Amino acid sequence: RDDSGCGNAGGLTAELSDNTVTLDAEDEDDDDANKQVVYVDVEVPDGQEADDYCWEVTGTVTTPNPTEEISDTVDLELEVPVLKECSMSLSKTSMNLNPGQEGTFTATLTNDGNSDWSVSMARTGERASWVSFDGPSSGVLPYDDGSGTKTFDLIVVPDDSENAGSSNSITIQAKDGNTMKCSKVISIVLGQSFGAELSLTTSSLGPIEPGENRTSSLTITNTGNGQDNLRISVSSPPSGWGIQLDQSTVTVNSRHGSGKSANVQYTVTVPLDALATESIELTFSVLPAGGGAAYQTKILTVTVSETHGMATSSIIPIDNQGYISQTGDYNDILVFPIEVENLGNNDDVFRFYTKQQRPSSGGNWDITFTDSQDNQQTEFNIPARQIVVINVNVLVPNVGNYNNNDIIIEVTNLEHSTNADENDDGLPDNKAQFSIRAIKNNITYVMDARFGDGEYNSVTIDNKAASAVLAPEGVVSFEFWIENIGTPQEGPAGLLRSDLAVIDVNGLEGIATRQILIDGELYDESIPITTKVGIFNLTSQSYLTDEDGNIILAELESAMSNYINGTNISMDDKEIRKFKQKVTVIVEVNPTAQTGDAGILEIVVFSQNNAADRTSGRIILNLEVQTIYDIQFSEEVELYHELEYPDRKSIPVTIVNDGNTRTEFIIYTPEGFRGWSILLEEDNTECKDFDEDLKCTLDTGASTTIEVIVRPPNNAEIKDNYTFTLSVEPTEIGVVGRENIEISVLGQPDEGILGLGLSxxxxxxxxxxxxxxxxxxxxxxxxxxxxxxxxxxxx
CATH class of the missing domain: 1.20.5 (Single alpha-helices involved in coiled-coils or other helix-helix interfaces)
Structure with a gap:
């Protein structure tokens, strides 16, 4: 029946258990005698849409007389209830993802019920938080005649809260309200995350004694979810410092288990010359062992502890009585230069103190202390590991000649508190004493110094100043002469006595080394300089000696003339000259010096008895560090040549290194022209073949000679002048230092028989x-x- 309110039952089949029944007549004694039950069977298929389905069952009493037939109808109604069921399928049932990596999959629901119904999606499991919905997580699941479906998009982004390689199950559910209707499980196989943390036991190490080391440790912790190999690196320390790791790689387990951390020890070594004011920073890093950016860095600060020490000496040699002596007239200031070296690694204050005076007559003499800038004080700040000259100045009072004052000067390092006496001099190691003797005398003690021969670039007219330009590792040698220009002093029997000269050298520290040689021996303390005269050889630039090697000297020129006449000495290329002492100086530039570095070498020669005069005997050398590459052709190279066909011409060419450093250079072979050809040949150790050219190396001032072979064209018959350019070029500076020379060769045919010029x-x-x-x-x-x-x- 298709009435309003009833669904279309066309898809349902209703069957009667009996289509015909026979009923008895009504029996008063049996209520059921005239009744029979007929069953209506309706088969409802799976997925039948929920609705009310209606039928009419009509019973008709059949008689032979159709007009007497009687019928009755019964309305049947079948209600198919709403069923909310589903099944689910996933586009992926397993995924391999690294922590933080995104994956996607789709859940498809099929409506296994019999009507549209609202479904809501959910996910469960220990790591359900890894899954989220890309869009709505609920909606209507259509019936669509039993074929309705709905899809939901899901995103998976796992973290590293589980170990790498673990399989993590997450259940995707479809629910009707709170009732789960269908579900599926997806497995997430987790990949590995990488990371590490670094922690230092201490962020500041020290203070550490210079020359000592200190050990500490750091901890590496794996922040990834799997076993990993990690590398530990540390920045390079400054020159002289050292850092040593006991291991540079470690293997650590996942952060979710034991063994995730490893300790690494390191040792820091402080150089001997480290200053107390120094501190360095070392950057420790933890990185993947296979390479890549650092996971984390930490900075360690290393400090240096203070050390103290001192060394003192007198620039003026100490005499055999243990005194430093100086002589001067009334109102002269006698200068006793004391060299103080701060051996510590911190700036210290040194105090100068007059501990005792013992004048031979009268009262105490005036004593002051000054530095190189003439600052008068008693306490002087001396930087770490620096040497400073402090002058003890004694004013000579109006006393008789040869009166003297024996004075004791004490030097104390105020920053060094100690009672130790490691040098066994009877004084604590923070103190030093000097015994000085100031003598009143009207004799003048003066020394003069002048430059002599040398490898300078220039020298002044008065031979008091010179200049030189050297390359790193370059060496310059020069001479200067010392002359005693003080008052000649007569000794026993009227013979002249010598004065002692002291040579004080300063400057070029860190740029070059210096050597002072006297007669081939290194200078040590003072040297005697007489005012006598000798016989000077102008050729050898030396004084004549006797058979025993002693210089021949006389008090006066007249006495020397008499000696010469008496011994028949030839005076060719000789002259009588006041004695002067020749001194040789060798300066060698350090390999670490840079172009542009410059400095002044100051040499002061003074009388051991008059250290106050630092002007008369002062000479200076201005040194500039500059590498000069200068390769030149010798001026003696012949530029014009002739040859007769078909002979070749061999031309010797000499090349000279006029620079100031050993230089590598290339001699380029000229290109041939009009059939002429050039070949360069070498027969020395300085040059080697270099492609079609020659590569040579020459020391400063050295030269080498090559042969330039010139060949004329084949079958040449007419006169031809061939000019070619020969080039040399230092490899260090290239074309900037190239030098060229043009050589011409005139080729002509052989004159032949009778001079007819026949070939x-x-x-x-x-x-x-x-x-x-x-x-x-x-x-x-x-x-x-x-x-x-x-x-x-x-x-």
């Missing part, structure tokens, strides 16, 4: 022609009678 080929051709003519003439003479007879017969 060998032309001479040979002429000979062949003459032979041919002789042969023809011979044939004519032999055949002439036969020809005559032939003419007679014709007549």
């Amino acid at each position: 060998q080929e032309e001479i040979a051709s002429g000979i062949y022609l003459i032979v041919a003519l002789l042969f023809v003439g011979l044939l004519y003479r032999v055949g002439k009678p036969t020809i005559s007879q032939l003419f007679r017969r014709k007549k």
Whole structure:
């Protein structure tokens, strides 16, 4: 029946258990005698849409007389209830993802019920938080005649809260309200995350004694979810410092288990020359062992502890009585230069103190202390590991000649508190004492110094200043002469006594080393300089000596003249000259010096008895560090040559290193032209073949000679002047330092026989022609009678 309110039952089949029944007549004694039950069977298929389905069952009493038939109808109604069921399928049932990596999959629901119904999606499991919905997580699941479906998109982004390689199950559910209707499980196989943390036991190490080391440790912790190999690195310390790791790689387990951390020890070494004010920073890093960016870095600060020490000495040598002596007249200031070296690694204050005076007559003399800037004070700040000269200045009072004052000066390092006496001098190691003797005398003690021969670039007219330009590792050698220009002093028997000269050298520290040589020996303390005269050899620039090697000296020039006349000494290239002491100085630039570095070498020569005069004997050398590459052709190279064909010409060419450093350079082979060709040949150890050219190396001032072979064109017959350019170029500076030279070769044919200028080929051709003519003439003479007879017969 298809009434309003009833669904279309066309898809349902209703069957009666009996289509015909026979009923008895009504029986008062049996209520059921006239009744029979007929069953209506309706098969409802799976997925039948929920609705009310209606039928009419009609019973008709059949009689032979149709007009007497009676019927009755019963309305049947079947209600198919709403069923909310589903099934689910996943586009992926397993995924391999690294922590933080995104994956996607789709859940598809099929409506296994019999009507549209609202479904909500959910996910469960320990790591359900890894899954989220890409869009709505609920909606209507359509029935669609039993074929309705709905899809939901899901995103998976796992973290590293589980170990790498673990399989994590997450259940995707479809629910009707709170009732789960269907579900599926997806497995997430987790990949590995990488990371590490670094922690230092201490962020500051020290203070550490110079020359000592200190050990500490750091901890590496794996922040990834799997076993990993990690590398530990540390930044390079400054020169002289050291850092050593006991291991540079470690293997650590996942952060979710034991063994995730490892300890690494390291040792820091402080250089001997480290200053107390120094501190360095070392950057420790933890990185993947296979390479890549650092996971984390930490900075360690290393400090240096203070050390103290001192060394003192007198620039003026100490005499055999243990005194430092100086002599001067009334109102002169006698200067006793004391050298103080701060051996510690921190700036310290040193105090100078007059501990005792013992004048031979009268009261105490005035004593002051000054530095190199003439600052008068008693306490001086000396930087770490620096040497400072402090002058003890004694004013000579108005006392008689040869009066003296024996004075004790004490030097104390105020920053160094100690009672130790490691040098066993009877004083604590923070103190030093000097015994000085100031003498009143009206004799003048003065020394003069002047430059002599040397490898300078320039020298002043008065020979008091010079300059030199050297490359790193370059060496310059020069001489200066010391002359005693003080008052000549008579000793016993009227003989002149010598004064002692002291040489004080300063400057070029860190740029170059210096050597002072006297007669081939290193200078040590003072040297005697007389005012006598000697015989000077102008050629050898030295004084004449006797058979024992002693310099021949005399008090006066007249006495020397008498000696010369008496010994018949030849004075060719010689002269009588006041004695001067020759001193040799060798300066060598350090390899670490840089172009542009410069400094002044100050040499002060003064009398051991008059240290106050630092002007008369002062000379200076201005040194500039600059590498000069200068390769030149010798001026003696011949530029014009001739050859006769087909001979070749060998031209010697000399190349000189006029620079100030050992230089590598290339000699380029000129290109051939008009059939001419050039070949460079070497027969030395300085040059080697370099492609078609030569590569040579020369020391400063050295030279080498190569042969330039010039070949004329083949079959050349006319005069030709061939000019080519030969080039040299230092490899260090390239074309900037290139030097060129032009050489011309005039080629001409051989003059040949009789000076006709015939070539060998032309001479040979002429000979062949003459032979041919002789042969023809011979044939004519032999055949002439036969020809005559032939003419007679014709007549």
